[in-house]
Amino acid sequence: MTVMSYLGAIGAAQREAMDADERVIIIGEDVEANVYGTTGGGKSRSDKGDFLQRYGKNRIRNTPISEEGIVGAAAGAAMTGLRPIVDLSYSSFLYMAMDQFVNQVAKNRYMFGGQASMPVVFRSAMFYGLNTGAHHSDRPYPMFMNVPGLKIIAPATPSDAKGLLRSAVDSDDPILSFEACLLWSAKEDVDENEFWIPLGVARTAREGTDVTVVAISSSVPEAVAAAEELAQEGVSVEVIDPRTLVPLDRDAILRSVAKTGRLVVAEPAHRTCGAAAEISALVAEEIFDSLKAPIIRVTAPDMQIPFSPSLEKQMYPTKATIAAAIRRVVDLPALQPVAAAV
Amino acid sequence: MAELAHDTLREMQLRMLRIRAFDERASKMVKRGHIPGTVHTSIGQEAQVVGATMALGAGDYMSGNHRSHGHPIGKGSPLGPLMAELAGKATGVCKGKGGSLHLADFAVGSLGESGIVGSSIPIANGAALSSKVLNNGKVALAFFGDGAANQGVLYESMNMAGVWDLPMIFLCENNQYALSTPAHTVTSGVISQRAAGFGMPGIRVEEGQDVLAVYDAVSEAVARARAGDGPTLVEVMTYRYNEHSEGLRLGTDYRDAGEREAWLKKDPIILFRHYLASQGFSDDELDGLQATALAEVDAAVAFSDASPYPDLSVAFDDLYTDKESAA
Ligand SMILES: Cc1ncc(C[n+]2csc(CCOP(=O)(O)OP(=O)(O)O)c2C)c(N)n1
Numbered sequence: 089m090t091v092m093s094y095l096g097a098i099g100a101a102q103r104e105a106m107d108a109d110e111r112v113i114i115i116g117e118d119v120e121a122n123v124y125g126t127t128g129g130g131k132s133r134s135d136k137g138d139f140l141q142r143y144g145k146n147r148i149r150n151t152p153i154s155e156e157g158i159v160g161a162a163a164g165a166a167m168t169g170l171r172p173i174v175d176l177s178y179s180s181f182l183y184m185a186m187d188q189f190v191n192q193v194a195k196n197r198y199m200f201g202g203q204a205s206m207p208v209v210f211r212s213a214m215f216y217g218l219n220t221g222a223h224h225s226d227r228p229y230p231m232f233m234n235v236p237g238l239k240i241i242a243p244a245t246p247s248d249a250k251g252l253l254r255s256a257v258d259s260d261d262p263i264l265s266f267e268a269c270l271l272w273s274a275k276e277d278v279d280e281n282e283f284w285i286p287l288g289v290a291r292t293a294r295e296g297t298d299v300t301v302v303a304i305s306s307s308v309p310e311a312v313a314a315a316e317e318l319a320q321e322g323v324s325v326e327v328i329d330p331r332t333l334v335p336l337d338r339d340a341i342l343r344s345v346a347k348t349g350r351l352v353v354a355e356p357a358h359r360t361c362g363a364a365a366e367i368s369a370l371v372a373e374e375i376f377d378s379l380k381a382p383i384i385r386v387t388a389p390d391m392q393i394p395f396s397p398s399l400e401k402q403m404y405p406t407k408a409t410i411a412a413a414i415r416r417v418v419d420l421p422a423l424q425p426v427a428a429a430v
Numbered sequence: 431m432a433e434l435a436h437d438t439l440r441e442m443q444l445r446m447l448r449i450r451a452f453d454e455r456a457s458k459m460v461k462r463g464h465i466p467g468t469v470h471t472s473i474g475q476e477a478q479v480v481g482a483t484m485a486l487g488a489g490d491y492m493s494g495n496h497r498s499h500g501h502p503i504g505k506g507s508p509l510g511p512l513m514a515e516l517a518g519k520a521t522g523v524c525k526g527k528g529g530s531l532h533l534a535d536f537a538v539g540s541l542g543e544s545g546i547v548g549s550s551i552p553i554a555n556g557a558a559l560s561s562k563v564l565n566n567g568k569v570a571l572a573f574f575g576d577g578a579a580n581q582g583v584l585y586e587s588m589n590m591a592g593v594w595d596l597p598m599i600f601l602c603e604n605n606q607y608a609l610s611t612p613a614h615t616v617t618s619g620v621i622s623q624r625a626a627g628f629g630m631p632g633i634r635v636e637e638g639q640d641v642l643a644v645y646d647a648v649s650e651a652v653a654r655a656r657a658g659d660g661p662t663l664v665e666v667m668t669y670r671y672n673e674h675s676e677g678l679r680l681g682t683d684y685r686d687a688g689e690r691e692a693w694l695k696k697d698p699i700i701l702f703r704h705y706l707a708s709q710g711f712s713d714d715e716l717d718g719l720q721a722t723a724l725a726e727v728d729a730a731v732a733f734s735d736a737s738p739y740p741d742l743s744v745a746f747d748d749l750y751t752d753k754e755s756a757a
Pocket residue numbers: 496497545546547548574575576577578579603605607608609674
C-alpha cells in the first residue's frame with residue numbers, strides 16, 4: 089500500500105496498462121506535456137516517470153483540438169487492433185464529438201453484428217465547483233447513460249480510479265470515465281500492485297441500517313460526511329457508491345434499500361433524467377413495498393452553472409443538503425409527499 | 431499507366447458487373463417490398479468504386495457511406511450475406527442488425543458504412559492510425575460524397591492524417607449531387623484543391639467513368655501511403671443514374687434534361703467492355719462475365735430467400751461483449 093492521490097492513481101493505472109500491453113496508446117490534447125496530470129512525473133500528479141520519455145511519441149500522442157476527429161479516430165483505431173485511452177480533458181468538450189460517441193462508438197459493435205470490437209476508454213474531467221463558469225462545469229454523464237452501447241464509470245476514490253481504469257482498458261466495450269476535479273487531490277492508501285475492480289459492482293462506502301444514500305462521484309465523500317454527522321444523532325446511514333453507472337449494480341442498490349426502507353440519491357448532475365432519477369425509478373418499480381418514506385433526490389438544479397463563487401457553491405449536493413434530506417426521510421411518516429430537495 | 435494482367439482486367443469488369451447486377455436487383459426488391467426500407471444504389475458509379483477498391487490490398491481498410499453496397503463488393507465480399515443483410519435475414523453479413531445503410535464485412539477490411547453523412551471518415555482515419563502505430567503496412571481509405579465534403583469532420587481528419595503522415599486516402603465520390611442539391615451550389619471552390627491547405631496531394635480524376643483512370647490515381651495514393659509519405663485526397667467525378675434512393679420521387683427536376691442521357695453514353699461498364707475487346711478479350715469471355723455476375727446475384731437472392739429472419743432472442747446480442755450489461 090502506498091498513499092496516492094486520485095490523479096496519481098489514474099496515472100499509475102495508465103502506466104500499468106501501457107506496460108502490460110503494447111496496443112495501449114494515449115491520445116489527447118496536451119498529453120505529451122502532462123498538462124492534466126495523468127501522463128507525467130511528480131508525486132501528487134502521476135507518480136514515477138514521464139510518459140513521453142517512457143513510451144515515446146508513437147504511443148503518447150498530442151492531438152489537434154478536434155474532438156470529433158479524435159473520438160472517431162480512436163474508434164477506428166480500436167476497431168483495428170489498438171486499445172486507445174483518449175484524454176478529452178474537460179467533460180464539456182464531449183459535446184463536440186457527440187455524433188461519434190452516439191453513432192459510431194456506441195453503435196458499431198451492434199450495427200455490424202458483432203464484427204467490431206471497441207476497446208477504447210474516453211477519460212474526461214468534470215471541472216465543476218472550481219469557478220470556471222458555465223462552459224467548463226458540466227457533469228454530462230447522465231446524457232451518455234441514455235446511449236445504449238456505452239459503459240460509464242465515475243470513480244470517487246483513488247483506489248476505485250485505479251482499479252476501474254484497469255478494467256476499463258481491458259474491456260472490449262467502449263467506456264467513458266467521468267472524473268470529478270473536486271476529487272483530484274483526495275488521497276488514500278492504494279495497492280501499488282496491479283488490481284482490477286470489475287465494472288458493474290457497487291461499493292458500500294459505509295454500512296448502516298436506517299437509510300440508504302446512493303451517492304455518485306464527488307457526492308460520495310459528502311454523503312459519508314453526512315452519514316457520520318447523522319450517526320451522532322443515532323441515525324444509521326448506509327452509503328452506496330455505484331462506481332459504474334452503466335452497467336448499474338441494481339442488486340446492490342435494491343438489497344440496501346430493501347434493508348433500510350429509505351432512499352436518498354445524491355449526485356452533482358442536473359435533476360431531470362439524471363442518474364438519481366433512474367435509480368429512484370428502479371427502486372420505486374422493484375421494491376416499492378419496502379419503502380417507508382418517499383425517495384428524495386439531492387441533485388444540481390436544472391439550470392446553468394453561475395460563475396460567482398457565492399452562487400456556484402450552492403448548486404451541488406453537500407454534506408448539509410444530503411444530511412437535511414436524510415433527516416426528512418427518517419422523520420416523515422411513510423409515503424407522505426415531500427417537497428423535492430435541491 | 432500500369433500494365434495490368436488479363437486476370438486483373440477481367441476481375442475489374444466482373445466486379446463492376448456484380449455491383450450493377452446486385453444494385454439493379456436490390457432496386458427491384460425494394461419496389462416489390464422484398465427489401466424493407468430503402469437502398470441507395472451505385473449504378474453509374476461502378477468505375478469509381480472498383481477502381482478504388484481494387485487499388486487497395488486485401489488487408490487494407492476502408493469505410494463507406496450510405497451508398498455503399500458497391501464498396502464491399504468491390505473489395506471482394508461474397509454477395510449472399512450482403513443480400514441477406516439487405517433483406518434483414520439472420521444470415522446477413524451483420525446478422526440482420528445493420529441493413530443497407532450499415533453493411534460491413536471485416537473479413538475484407540470493410541469497417542462499415544454510415545447513415546450519418548461524413549461520420550465514418552474518422553473511422554478510416556483511426557484505422558490508418560492503427561497501421562501507423564502497429565507498423566503493419568496497411569493503408570486505409572474513406573469513401574464519402576460531394577455532400578459529405580462539406581462536413582467539418584473531414585477537415586479535422588485530413589489535418590490529423592496530414593500532421594501524423596497517416597497511410598490514408600480520402601476518396602470523394604463526386605456524383606455532383608447531394609440528394610437534390612447540386613454540388614456547385616453548396617461547395618466553395620474545388621474539393622480536390624482543399625488538399626493543398628493540409629499540405630497533401632489533391633487529385634481530381636475527371637474521367638471517373640474510366641475504371642483504369644481511377645485505379646491508377648488511387649494506386650498512386652496507395653503507394654504513397656504505404657511508403658510512409660502520408661495521405662492523399664482523391665476526388666473522382668462521376669454520376670448516379672438512379673434517384674438518390676430507390677422509391678424516392680422528388681417533385682422537382684433538380685437535374686438538367688438530357689444530363690443523364692449524356693452520362694449514359696459514358697457508361698463505365700460499356701466503356702470498359704470496348705477497352706477489353708480492344709485488348710483481345712473475346713465476346714464470349716465478356717458475355718460470360720455478364721452471365722457470371724447475374725448468376726451470382728441469383729444465387730445471393732436464393733440464399734437470402736432461404737434464410738430465416740433473426741429470432742427475438744438475439745435482439746440484444748452484440749450490444750455489449752457480455753449479455754448481462756444489456757438491460
Ligand atoms: C448528417 C446527415 N445529414 C443529412 C443526411 C441526409 N442525407 C442522406 S444522404 C444525403 C446526401 C449525401 O450526398 P453525398 O455525400 O454527395 O452522397 P451521395 O448520396 O451523392 O452518394 C443527405 C442529405 C444524413 N444522412 N446525415
